[in-house]
Amino acid sequence: MHAVTPRPKNKYRKVKVVRKIDPDANRFRKIVRGKIRENLKKYVSQGEILARQGKNIVSVPLPQIDIPDFRFGHTDQGGVGQGEGEEGKPLGGEQAPPGPQAGDQPGEHILEVDVTIDELADILGEELELPRIEPRGSDSIQVEKQCYTGINRTGPDSLRHFRRTFKNALRRQIASGLYDPENPRVVPIREDRRYRSWKTKSLPQSNALIIYMMDVSGSMGNEQKDIVRIESFWIDTWLKSQYENLETRYIIHDAQAKLVDSHTFFHVRESGGTKISSAYNLAKELILKEFSPSEWNIYPFHFSDGDNWGGDDTAQCLELLRETLIPFSNVFCYGQVKSAYGSGQFIKDLRDAFATDEKVLLSEINSRDEILPSIKTFLGKGR
Amino acid sequence: MMNNHVLTPEIEEWRETIRQYALDASLDFFEVIYELVDYDEMNMIAAYGGFPNRYPHWRWGMQFEGLQKQYSYGLSKIYELVTNNDPCYAYLMRCNPLVDQKLVMAHVYGHSDFFKNNCWFSQTNRKMIDTISNHAVKIRRHIDEQGLEVVEEFIDLCLSIEHLIDMYSPYFSGSEHRSEEDKDQERLDANGSRFKLKPYMEEFVNPPEVLAREKEQILNKIEEVDNFPSEPQRDVLHFLLHHGQLKSWQRNVLSIIREEAYYFAPQGMTKIMNEGWASFWHSKMMTTKILDSSELIDYADHHSGTLGSNPGMLNPYKLGIEMYRDIQERWDSGRHGSEWDSCQDAHGRTDWDKAEGRGLEKIFEVRRTHNDITFIDEFLTEEFCEQHKMFTYKFDRQQGQYVLDDRGFPEIKNQLLEQLSNCGRPRICVESGNYGNRGELLLKHDWSGTSLRMDYARRVLENLEKIWGRPVHLETIIDGKTKIFGYNGSRHEERTGS
Numbered sequence: 035m036h037a038v039t040p041r042p043k044n045k046y047r048k049v050k051v052v053r054k055i056d057p058d059a060n061r062f063r064k065i066v067r068g069k070i071r072e073n074l075k076k077y078v079s080q081g082e083i084l085a086r087q088g089k090n091i092v093s094v095p096l097p098q099i100d101i102p103d104f105r106f107g108h109t110d111q112g113g114v115g116q117g118e119g120e121e122g123k124p125l126g127g128e129q130a131p132p133g134p135q136a137g138d139q140p141g142e143h144i145l146e147v148d149v150t151i152d153e154l155a156d157i158l159g160e161e162l163e164l165p166r167i168e169p170r171g172s173d174s175i176q177v178e179k180q181c182y183t184g185i186n187r188t189g190p191d192s193l194r195h196f197r198r199t200f201k202n203a204l205r206r207q208i209a210s211g212l213y214d215p216e217n218p219r220v221v222p223i224r225e226d227r228r229y230r231s232w233k234t235k236s237l238p239q240s241n242a243l244i245i246y247m248m249d250v251s252g253s254m255g256n257e258q259k260d261i262v263r264i265e266s267f268w269i270d271t272w273l274k275s276q277y278e279n280l281e282t283r284y285i286i287h288d289a290q291a292k293l294v295d296s297h298t299f300f301h302v303r304e305s306g307g308t309k310i311s312s313a314y315n316l317a318k319e320l321i322l323k324e325f326s327p328s329e330w331n332i333y334p335f336h337f338s339d340g341d342n343w344g345g346d347d348t349a350q351c352l353e354l355l356r357e358t359l360i361p362f363s364n365v366f367c368y369g370q371v372k373s374a375y376g377s378g379q380f381i382k383d384l385r386d387a388f389a390t391d392e393k394v395l396l397s398e399i400n401s402r403d404e405i406l407p408s409i410k411t412f413l414g415k416g417r
Numbered sequence: 418m419m420n421n422h423v424l425t426p427e428i429e430e431w432r433e434t435i436r437q438y439a440l441d442a443s444l445d446f447f448e449v450i451y452e453l454v455d456y457d458e459m460n461m462i463a464a465y466g467g468f469p470n471r472y473p474h475w476r477w478g479m480q481f482e483g484l485q486k487q488y489s490y491g492l493s494k495i496y497e498l499v500t501n502n503d504p505c506y507a508y509l510m511r512c513n514p515l516v517d518q519k520l521v522m523a524h525v526y527g528h529s530d531f532f533k534n535n536c537w538f539s540q541t542n543r544k545m546i547d548t549i550s551n552h553a554v555k556i557r558r559h560i561d562e563q564g565l566e567v568v569e570e571f572i573d574l575c576l577s578i579e580h581l582i583d584m585y586s587p588y589f590s591g592s593e594h595r596s597e598e599d600k601d602q603e604r605l606d607a608n609g610s611r612f613k614l615k616p617y618m619e620e621f622v623n624p625p626e627v628l629a630r631e632k633e634q635i636l637n638k639i640e641e642v643d644n645f646p647s648e649p650q651r652d653v654l655h656f657l658l659h660h661g662q663l664k665s666w667q668r669n670v671l672s673i674i675r676e677e678a679y680y681f682a683p684q685g686m687t688k689i690m691n692e693g694w695a696s697f698w699h700s701k702m703m704t705t706k707i708l709d710s711s712e713l714i715d716y717a718d719h720h721s722g723t724l725g726s727n728p729g730m731l732n733p734y735k736l737g738i739e740m741y742r743d744i745q746e747r748w749d750s751g752r753h754g755s756e757w758d759s760c761q762d763a764h765g766r767t768d769w770d771k772a773e774g775r776g777l778e779k780i781f782e783v784r785r786t787h788n789d790i791t792f793i794d795e796f797l798t799e800e801f802c803e804q805h806k807m808f809t810y811k812f813d814r815q816q817g818q819y820v821l822d823d824r825g826f827p828e829i830k831n832q833l834l835e836q837l838s839n840c841g842r843p844r845i846c847v848e849s850g851n852y853g854n855r856g857e858l859l860l861k862h863d864w865s866g867t868s869l870r871m872d873y874a875r876r877v878l879e880n881l882e883k884i885w886g887r888p889v890h891l892e893t894i895i896d897g898k899t900k901i902f903g904y905n906g907s908r909h910e911e912r913t914g915s
Contacts, residue, residue, distance in 0.1 A: 104869060106868070115821070234838060
C-alpha cells in the first residue's frame with residue numbers, strides 16, 4: 035500500500051482559529067481535488083495547467099462543478115443598458131470566444147480554482163500511487179543552522195534583548211528600593227544587560243538535482259518537445275514536494291551538448307545530427323564540478339527519439355552510464371518520444387545493456403496519453 | 418467571542434444618531450443590530466447568504482473562497498450585509514473608515530424599513546435566523562443518520578430545481594390555492610367526525626364498515642384527481658414533495674430547501690426597489706445631516722462607486738434611486754394623471770408645476786405596494802429613459818458581441834419587464850405526473866421568446882429523474898418548434914412535440 039502521508043513542510047505552521055465555514059470550505063476543496071484527480075489524465079495530456087502556473091499556485095479550470103438549473107441561453111436574451119452611443123454600436127465588455135461556434139455562448143463561466151503546487155503533487159501522487167522517495171544518504175548530509183535559543187549575560191550590542199534587560203533592571207531597582215512609582219525611571223546597569231544567545235544545530239537536509247537532457251536533433255518536432263515539457267513539469271512538481279532543495283539543469287544536444295536555461299530548453303529550434311554521449315559527458319562534468327553525489331540526490335532524465343549517430347557512440351554512452359552517471363544517480367531515466375523519423379534503436383540498446391539494473395528506468399512515450407504512465411514508470415520506484 | 422463584535426463607542430454613538438434621523442424621516446423599521454466583523458467573517462456570513470448558521474454544504478465553501486479571492490485581489494469588497502429578520506442583523510466591516518460605517522448604517526435602516534413595510538415581504542418569516550439554524554440542525558441529523566455523501570448528493574439534486582416555486586402563491590389564501598394535501602386531509606377529517614356522539618352510540622350511528630367504504634371512495638377520488646395536477650402547477654417542489662417517491666428524510670430536506678427558497682424569493686422580486694430605497698435614504702440622510710465636511714470627498718467617491726455602472730450596463734441601485742427621485746418630483750409638481758398625459762405642448766410640459774407636494778407621500782406608498790415589475794410597469798416614463806440615456810442591447814451573431822439595439826421607450830420597457838419577470842428565470846410548471854399513463858413526469862417551459870440553455874437543462878433533467886424515480890420530460894420551444902426532451906435514467910431523448 036503506497037499511502038501518501040502529508041509531509042509537514044513547514045514545521046512552525048501557523049495555528050489557525052477554526053472558523054465556522056472551514057468544514058464547508060474543506061469539503062469544497064475535497065470535491066475540487068476529486069474533480070482534478072478524476073480529470074488528471076486530461077489535464078496532463080492537454081498540458082493546459084502549464085500555462086496557468088503562478089509562483090506556487092496553479093489555477094485549474096474546472097467545468098461542471100456548479101449546480102445546473104433551468105436558465106436562459108444568454109445570447110437570446112439581450113438586456114437594458116445605459117450610456118451614450120448610436121444604434122448598432124458594439125458594447126465591448128463580454129466578447130464571444132472565436133471559433134466555429136462563435137457567439138453561441140459568450141462569457142462562459144468556468145470556475146477557476148487555485149491549487150498549490152504541493153496539493154497538485156499530492157493529487158498526482160495519489161492518482162499514480164507514487165511512493166514517497168527515500169532520500170539517499172540523508173543522514174550523511176548535514177546542514178549547519180543557527181538558531182537563537184536562549185539568553186546570555188554577555189554578547190554583542192547588536193543582540194541586546196531590550197525587554198529582558200529592562201525587566202531585570204526594574205526587578206533590581208524594586209528589590210533595592212531604588213524604584214520610585216512617582217517617577218518611574220528604569221536605568222539598566224551593566225549587570226542587567228541581557229543578550230540573545232544562539233546555538234548551532236546541524237540538520238539533515240535533502241537536496242536534489244534534476245538534469246533534463248533532450249535531444250534536439252532534426253527529428254524532434256514541436257509535438258515531441260511539448261510532451262517533454264509536460265512530462266518535466268509534472269516530474270518537477272512531484273520531486274519538489276519530496277525535496278526541500280531542488281535544483282534543475284537543462285542540457286540540449288545534437289552532435290554537441292550545451293547547458294541552457296529552461297526557456298531555451300523548450301523553445302530551441304531543432305537541427306543537426308545526434309551524439310548522445312556528448313550530453314552524458316556534459317552531465318558528468320556538471321556533477322563533478324558542482325554537485326557532489328554524496329550530497330545530492332541526482333536525477334538525470336534523458337529524452338530522445340532514440341536515434342543515435344552510430345554504434346560507436348552508443349557504446350561510448352553505455353560506458354559513460356555504467357562508469358559514472360548511474361553510480362552517481364538515484365535513478366537514471368530515459369524517455370523515448372516517438373517521432374516520425376527516429377529509428378527508436380537507443381532504448382533497445384539500453385534495455386540490452388541494463389536489463390537487470392534497477393537504477394535504470396526506461397519508458398516509451400508514443401503520445402500525450404502516455405505521459406502519465408511514463409511518469410509512473412520513472413517515479414514509481416520511490417528512489 | 419461575541420464581545421469582539423460590539424460596536425466601538427464612536428460608532429455606537431453614530432448608530433444612535435442615525436437611528437434618530439431615520440425615525441425623523443418617518444422610516445418605520447425593525448430594530449437593527451449591528452455587528453462589527455473582520456473581512457473573513459464578513460465573507461463567511463455573505464457566503465452563507467447572510468445567516469450565521471446554515472446546514473453544511475460545499476457551495477458555501479465555494480462562495481467563500483470566491484469572495485476571499487476577490488477581496489484579496491482588491492476586486493470587490495462587501496460593504497453591507499443585512500438580514501431580513503426581526504430584529505434585523507447587519508454587519509459592518511471593522512476596517513472601514515467611519516464615513517463608510519455611517520453610510521452603511523444609514524443604508525441599512527432603509528433596507529430594514531423596506532423589509533418591514535413592503536407588502537411582498539409580508540409573508541416572509543421574521544424569525545428566519547432561528548428557523549434556518551433549526552434547518553441546519555435537522556440536516557446535520559440526517560447526515561449523522563444517512564451519511565454525508567448521501568445527504569449532500571440529495572441536496573445537490575434539490576438545489577438544481579430550488580427556483581421552481583410559485584413565488585406568488587404565498588399572497589393568495591383563497592380555497593383554490595390551498596395545497597392539495599390540505600384538501601385531502603379535510604375530506605378525510607370530515608368523514609371521520611361527521612357526527613359527534615357519545616362513544617357508545619358511535620358504532621350504531623356511524624357503522625365502521627360504512628365509514629371504511631366512504632373513506633375508500635374518497636381516497637379513490639383523491640387518487641383520480643391527483644393522478645396529475647388538475648391544472649399546471651408552478652410549485653414543482655411542492656408537487657415533488659407530495660407525489661414523489663421520497664424517503665422521509667429526503668422529503669424533509671426538500672421541504673427545507675423549498676421553505677428557504679420562498680423566504681429568499683421576495684428579495685429577488687424587489688432588488689431594484691429595495692436597493693433604490695436604501696440608497697435614496699442613505700443619500701438623503703448623509704448629505705443633509707450626517708456628513709462632516711471633511712468626509713465629503715470619501716462619501717462622494719463611495720456613493721458613486723455603488724451607484725456607478727459599467728459603461729452600457731444597468732445598475733439596480735442607480736435605476737432604483739433615480740426612479741424614486743423621479744416619482745417624488747413628479748408627484749411634487751403634479752406631473753401625472755390624464756391631464757399631464759394629454760398635454761402635448763413642450764413648453765407647458767417643462768414649466769408644469771401644480772405644487773401638489775405629494776412626492777414624499779407617494780414614494781412611501783410605492784415602497785409599500787409595489788415590486789420591481791409593477792414598479793417599472795407603472796413608473797418608468799419615456800422622459801426618464803431619455804434623460805438616463807437608456808437603451809436595449811442584443812447579441813449580434815455576425816460581430817460576435819453585444820450591440821446597442823434600440824432607444825425606443827416601448828422596447829426598453831418591454832425588455833426590462835421581460836428581464837424581471839420570474840426574476841429572470843424561465844417559467845416551468847408541472848404539466849403531468851402521470852405522463853403517457855406511465856407515472857412519468859412532464860414539465861412544461863412556458864416559453865416567452867427566449868430559449869433554454871439545453872446543456873444545463875439536460876443536467877437538470879438527470880437530477881430530476883433521481884428525485885422523481887421515473888423518467889422525466891420537459892416540453893419547450895427551440896427554434897420555433899415544440900420539443901420534448903426526456904431522460905429515463907440512462908439515456909436522453911429528444912422528440913418534436915405537437
